[in-house]
Amino acid sequence: MEPVNRTVFNSYRDLGIELPMAGAIKTETGESFIPSDAFLAAVNRARVFLGSSIIIHEGHKDLILAESEMLKGAETRVMGTFAARDFKKGETIRFFEGDLYSRAEIHELIDSGKLNNDDPLQIGRDSYIVCNEDSRQINHSCDPNAGIRGERELIALRDIKTGEEVTFDYSITAHPDITPEIWTMPCNCGCEACRGNVQNISTIPLDRLATYLAADAVPGYLIPVVTELLASNKPA
């Protein structure tokens, strides 16, 4: 089996961009853009976290990696992904990238300590991707601003402003047969709607689930499941 890909992290460090005192930011790929205050705030968080370099998602200069806002109180610093430009509701933010694995292979990787239980992204009843370093740095929120369309497309669930941390609801990818014995994750996202413990898709409150479905932000393989959950729980 191929090892978990962790090499991307080193290569995008080379994309560190010079921050001038004023004016446009120029990336190493030659593109330039005028930073907003919120963008600079996100960049400053990145610099605090990483010393002098600014890290962006490889091939995505509009996504910055920095210390997560939500998890600032955590014992160890946790990275998060921040929008470096505005995203309109429904817009593609990026695609999750990584290698494809079966459920059995994923369990094997987790059991042998090679993979964190919260990291694989379920994209089918029996298929997962092990996200590359960048795709993996997108945190969960119980009240997220992004969702998943189709198989691996991260989209804006609502308008996202420059400087906001980009999050999605991890429960949205987990089939109902992923019981808490298989996967559960304590959550301290701090939002009013925090569920405290994150589990499979059937534990998402129905009104929220309906919002995700209406925004076309439910993974394709789970749309029938969501439709059924909503239909069977309709008030008489």
Ligand SMILES: [Zn+2]
């Ligand atoms: Zn939460």
